[in-house]
Structures are given as structure tokens and as C-alpha cells.
Amino acid sequence: KALAGVDDLQQVKALEVRVDTRETSLGNFGVHLPNLRELKLNNSLLVSVRDLGTSLSNLCVLWMACCGLSDLDGISSCSSLKELYIAYNNISELSQLTWLDHLEVLDLEGNNIEDIDQLQYLRLCCKLSHLTVEGNLICLKPNAESAEEPGYNYRAEVKKLIPHLKYLDKIPTSQT
Numbered sequence: 001k002a003l004a005g006v007d008d009l010q011q012v013k014a015l016e017v018r019v020d021t022r023e024t025s026l027g028n029f030g031v032h033l034p035n036l037r038e039l040k041l042n043n044s045l046l047v048s049v050r051d052l053g054t055s056l057s058n059l060c061v062l063w064m065a066c067c068g069l070s071d072l073d074g075i076s077s078c079s080s081l082k083e084l085y086i087a088y089n090n091i092s093e094l095s096q097l098t099w100l101d102h103l104e105v106l107d108l109e110g111n112n113i114e115d116i117d118q119l120q121y122l123r124l125c126c127k128l129s130h131l132t133v134e135g136n137l138i139c140l141k142p143n144a145e146s147a148e149e150p151g152y153n154y155r156a157e158v159k160k161l162i163p164h165l166k167y168l169d170k171i172p173t174s175q176t
Helices: 095-099 116-124 154-161
Strands: 014-016 038-040 061-063 083-085 105-107 130-132
Touching (some): 095 116
Parallel strands (some): 014 038, 038 061, 083 105, 105 130
16 A cells, blocks of 8 residues: 555556565565556566466556566466566566467567577467567577578568567568
8 A cells, every 4th residue: 555655455557666576575466456457567576477476367568677587487367468568587488478368569678589489479469569579689590509690580580470460679560
């Protein structure tokens, strides 16, 4: 109540906090915020998405940039997500995102995605229209083992893997 600045937590639709889940467990804090739609946790320290608990099924927008995340295990409990901003973490594996049926916007800038094939999981997010991947190794070469190829065009490769995508790195996918 002190963080939200209200007595009736039913009224809280958006919340911005910084947490360190090594010291403080969030448990299932979403139980107390049933109408929470937007949660901003940028610059927090989250060991895992699981630290958010399983009670954020109504959440539509989630910011977790610069949180030290290395995987997305547990993101499926945020089943209503439309926008997910997880830039500047250590994420390399995207299979957990396949459960987010409503996802429209995904920001993966500055992560550790080293294999272009990881993006095939995003094909299953049929509403995904905006994707940001700049600052990942896949922008330079298809996987960690391959040498940089002069003719490699990550935009063309992403478009092949996710044909319904409208914007890649804030530029229409029609532009190569």
C-alpha cells in the first residue's frame, strides 16, 4: 500500500518498483494487485522470472530491462502479456516465449542471443508485430560457431523465421 500510494489495492493498474529478489522475495505479490496491468521493474535484480510468482495473469505490459536475467523460465504465468521489454539482460534461449499467445511487442536488445534459430520460437507468437534484437550476436552472424559472412543479412533471416513481423529494430520489415 505504501509503494502504490493507495489504500485500495484493487485500484492499482500500474506499478514501478526496483527490487532485489536475493534479499526480498516477491512471492505472489500479484494476489494483492488483481487489476495490475503494467509492471516496471527496470534496474532491479531478479534471479529468475519465477521470482514474480504465478499471480500476474492479468499483466499486459512488463518491463524488466537491466535486471540480470539469464533465462525466461516462469514467463508463461504472465499469460496476458502484450508487451515485454527485457533489454540488456543475459538471455540466450527464447523457447519459453512460445506460451505468450497475446505478445505483440518484444524488446530483446542487448542480450546474448547467439543463434538465429532461437527466433523460430517467436513464430508461434502469432500476434508479434514489433521485435527489437539489435545488440545481439545474431545481428552479425547466424550463430556463435560461424564466421562473420559478408553477405549475411539478419533482417532477411528474421523475416524468414517470423513472416508476420511488421517492425524489426523499429524499422518496417519491408525494408532490408
